[in-house]
Amino acid sequence: SLEDIRRRLHATDAKGRLLVGADVAISVWKVTPGEGWLATLFGNRVALPLTRFAYDRFADLLYAWNRHKGRW
Template identity: 40%
Template sequence: MSDISPAPAQPAEPATGPHVVYYNSACPVCDAGVCAMRARIAEGDVEWVDVHRNPERLAPLGLDLEDVRERLHLVDPSGHLQVGAPALLTTWSLQSRWSWLLKPLNWPGLRTLTSWAYIAFARELYRWNRRQGHW
């Protein structure tokens, strides 16, 4: 699955419901990031699913636990799955504080660099977590 994806097409009907973010609380870096975002995003805008405590929530989506441990996953209200940098940018977009940063990060060249940087960082963080036994 590629982390570099175009912006999702607009649905024919307005979507309802929250974004669903799948994250791993066993990773101290991921948990701290999600805690910070949770404090800045309205409660009804996101459903936060901790895959460390609720791995059964992945089965209906066909997601692999190790994939979600390595990269942030998000399902938007239209049902589109986003993985990695797109998921992180969408989650950040729900925080008005970060909206100024998102526009340039979505420019074609920077979007690609952002995705590559995310992939590299996530891979190393995943390896570090495994070495530390954060499972």
């Protein structure tokens, strides 16, 4: 839905799979020169659950802020 799109980043990868939230950021970092270390740091199997949790909380706050400001 439109509200889901406003709440989280959405993208598709080269294989057509839907990526949402922190997984989008990690995928972008992987292919951005000089940013691969961020994907390694935040996208490893130990850190990934915490990365997703932190991203989701930040996205919730940003969404609420935009709603409060009347942007959506």
